[in-house]
Amino acid sequence: MTGWLPIFRMLLLIIIIYKSSKMRHGRAFVLLTLIFATVAVYSQKSDSVRLHLNRYTLTIGTGWTHYINTLEIGGQNIQQDFAGVSLKFFWEPEHRLSLGMETGYYKLFSAKGQLTDNTTGQVDRSVIPLLFLIRMRIIENVHIGIGTGIAFITNKTAGGKQKVVTETLSLSNFELSGAYIYPLSKHWLLGGELKLFHFGNTEDTMYSIQATCAMKF
Amino acid sequence: MNIRNLYVIVLLMLTIGCNKESIVPVPTSGNNSFPDGTLPLPPASKPLMEGIYLVNTNTTIFGDTMVVKWNHSGILFTSKNGKHFIMDAGCLDSVILIRGYWRDGYSDATGLSNMSISGSEGGKDLIAGKPVAQIIIRGAFGTNNDAPNQTITLQYLRPFSIKVKESNFYILGHRAGGRNSERLPVSENSIAMVRFTERLGTTGIEVDPRISSDGVAFIYHDPDINTRLTQKGLLAGDVSAYTWLQLSSFVKLIHGERIPSLEEVLAFAIDSTELRFIYMDMKSAEAVPAVIPIQQRAIQRAKDKGRDIVILMGIPDTDVLNALLAYPGYRNVPSLCELEVEDVRTVNSKVWAPRWTLGTQNDLVQQMHDEGRLAVSWTVDSPVWIRNYLNQGIFDGLVTNFPYVVAYHHYIQE
Numbered sequence: 001m002t003g004w005l006p007i008f009r010m011l012l013l014i015i016i017i018y019k020s021s022k023m024r025h026g027r028a029f030v031l032l033t034l035i036f037a038t039v040a041v042y043s044q045k046s047d048s049v050r051l052h053l054n055r056y057t058l059t060i061g062t063g064w065t066h067y068i069n070t071l072e073i074g075g076q077n078i079q080q081d082f083a084g085v086s087l088k089f090f091w092e093p094e095h096r097l098s099l100g101m102e103t104g105y106y107k108l109f110s111a112k113g114q115l116t117d118n119t120t121g122q123v124d125r126s127v128i129p130l131l132f133l134i135r136m137r138i139i140e141n142v143h144i145g146i147g148t149g150i151a152f153i154t155n156k157t158a159g160g161k162q163k164v165v166t167e168t169l170s171l172s173n174f175e176l177s178g179a180y181i182y183p184l185s186k187h188w189l190l191g192g193e194l195k196l197f198h199f200g201n202t203e204d205t206m207y208s209i210q211a212t213c214a215m216k217f
Numbered sequence: 218m219n220i221r222n223l224y225v226i227v228l229l230m231l232t233i234g235c236n237k238e239s240i241v242p243v244p245t246s247g248n249n250s251f252p253d254g255t256l257p258l259p260p261a262s263k264p265l266m267e268g269i270y271l272v273n274t275n276t277t278i279f280g281d282t283m284v285v286k287w288n289h290s291g292i293l294f295t296s297k298n299g300k301h302f303i304m305d306a307g308c309l310d311s312v313i314l315i316r317g318y319w320r321d322g323y324s325d326a327t328g329l330s331n332m333s334i335s336g337s338e339g340g341k342d343l344i345a346g347k348p349v350a351q352i353i354i355r356g357a358f359g360t361n362n363d364a365p366n367q368t369i370t371l372q373y374l375r376p377f378s379i380k381v382k383e384s385n386f387y388i389l390g391h392r393a394g395g396r397n398s399e400r401l402p403v404s405e406n407s408i409a410m411v412r413f414t415e416r417l418g419t420t421g422i423e424v425d426p427r428i429s430s431d432g433v434a435f436i437y438h439d440p441d442i443n444t445r446l447t448q449k450g451l452l453a454g455d456v457s458a459y460t461w462l463q464l465s466s467f468v469k470l471i472h473g474e475r476i477p478s479l480e481e482v483l484a485f486a487i488d489s490t491e492l493r494f495i496y497m498d499m500k501s502a503e504a505v506p507a508v509i510p511i512q513q514r515a516i517q518r519a520k521d522k523g524r525d526i527v528i529l530m531g532i533p534d535t536d537v538l539n540a541l542l543a544y545p546g547y548r549n550v551p552s553l554c555e556l557e558v559e560d561v562r563t564v565n566s567k568v569w570a571p572r573w574t575l576g577t578q579n580d581l582v583q584q585m586h587d588e589g590r591l592a593v594s595w596t597v598d599s600p601v602w603i604r605n606y607l608n609q610g611i612f613d614g615l616v617t618n619f620p621y622v623v624a625y626h627h628y629i630q631e
Contacts, residue, residue, distance in 0.1 A: 071449055071450060071451065072449045073448050073450035073467065073468070073469050074450050074451040113467055115462050115463065116462070116466075121467065123451040125453065157451070157467075159463070162460050162463075164430065164458050164459050164463065165458075166453060166458050166459075168441065201443065201453070
């Protein structure tokens with residue numbers, strides 16, 4: 001009865017590769033996904049150690065963010081580097097894979113542009129993601145993760161005698177991350193994390209390097 | 218379900234999303250497609266060239282027959298399966314030269330094409346403005362920018378029928394003449410599309426008016442700024458939240474055009490095209506009070522220029538209907554109503570426009586005709602349905618994303 005599962009998984013991965021090959025940022029994502037999937041699916045069979053199951057982790061992080069400027073219009077006079085914060089909650093049902101949720105606040109860019117010869121406008125874009133995460137420990141203290149979910153994108157536009165604020169709900173988003181997490185004690189962990197976000201509605205991509213502090217309970 | 222299966226499902230959710238639409242570049246052979254000395258074809262020659270042609274070669278690609286129809290900008294060759302040639306023509310001595318490109322409306326296939334009518338095969342008489350019983354168009358077509366290398370030969374079969382010549386049928390291009398989904402070289406709902414659309418065989422257009430936060434009516438289909446319709450830029454979210462200055466400064470449509478105001482579009486259509494029908498498919502009830510004076514000015518402009526063009530406010534839902542009913546003298550606002558025939562009568566619409574899925578509804582369409590109104594259906598795209606609507610229905614026009622297919626099935630009618 002369980003013999004069809006590997007075949008089913010492989011078929012799903014083939015579909016994923018096919019669909020992702022048509023996405024603008026898809027190929028690198030698929031490669032990482034394949035590596036991640038292969039390790040995740042097949043590594044469990046030979047590793048049966050089960051210690052400290054069903055634990056929870058609350059992690060906060062802060063650090064530098066960089067917006068990858070692929071704007072076709074208005075991308076010349078743009079500020080791309082800001083500070084960002086994140087908050088994650090993980091459930092660790094087994095020793096290798098964890099499930100969690102992540103949110104945070106990131107400013108993507110601040111840009112200036114000419115409205116008329118004498119008038120300049122300013123546009124600021126920020127995002128609050130709300131993502132479902134899967135994280136896997138690949139070697140001691142080193143984790144990789146992948147996530148998907150929604151994001152609230154806020155655009156503030158000033159200039160031309162009117163300030164406009166729009167909110168956009170982006171439904172197709174993903175995150176890839178890698179983290180080094182060092183346990184200070186039974187309950188406290190410190191670490192660093194590199195992560196890449198892509199927000200589908202506006203096709204914005206950014207990465208962030210953050211220092212993290214986690215509490216395990 | 219164990220965690221690993223859940224993981225695979227999440228991966229699937231991550232990667233199966235909307236694909237960005239591709240763009241089909243227009244093939245070009247450069248600026249010298251016509252030899253030096255080529256002159257414009259005399260206006261009297263054009264209608265003599267129009268008609269139904271037998272396809273003598275490559276019938277598996279283009280079918281057995283093609284319709285050849287001149288438009289404001291050039292000449293269209295169109296077949297029943299969506300393959301069409303967008304061409305220009307000129308004359309050199311006694312030869313008519315025809316240059317351009319072909320497209321498959323239902324795929325990305327395209328290529329250059331060169332054709333000609335020799336003097337002895339009709340060219341000489343056509344240039345002289347004399348009716349010709351036998352016209353042979355010989356030429357070739359290729360793939361993308363490669364030199365045309367596959368033969369095509371068209372043989373004149375007959376002129377358009379009396380029924381076609383006497384009909385006032387409207388071929389209405391969706392979203393100012395064509396959607397981005399059809400991978401056209403210009404953006405939907407742009408001035409460039411209004412200029413281009415007649416080359417696809419349209420005789421009218423549907424546009425999508427909205428209103429900016431400072432009260433300027435503009436045309437744009439979606440409620441939000443997105444990369445399906447626009448180049449990736451600084452603005453995002455509700456398009457109507459922005460001022461006209463912000464929209465016109467910070468947003469470019471997918472092929473680089475500015476979002477046009479409704480007034481610009483109407484003026485361009487009146488002044489620079491031969492379009493005969495403009496259907497303003499109102500995207501918000503709030504825009505109704507702003508659009509009415511624009512419509513009135515456009516109608517006056519058309520009258521002043523002697524243009525035979527119908528400019529109608531579209532009523533797609535009850536919100537727009539109620540907004541129009543709140544306007545004093547609403548029965549005098551020329552309108553097109555997509556709702557029930559009772560609503561058409563209430564608001565005194567000139568045109569009833571039911572959704573195509575409701576069928577041909579010949580009895581109701583006949584009632585509209587009896588009341589002096591027209592009826593058009595939207596949005597008919599499948600070649601089978603287009604043929605059925607033209608053969609079995611009595612509509613006065615069709616809104617379509619494939620005007621060249623409608624043109625084929627309309628002009629080929631006996």
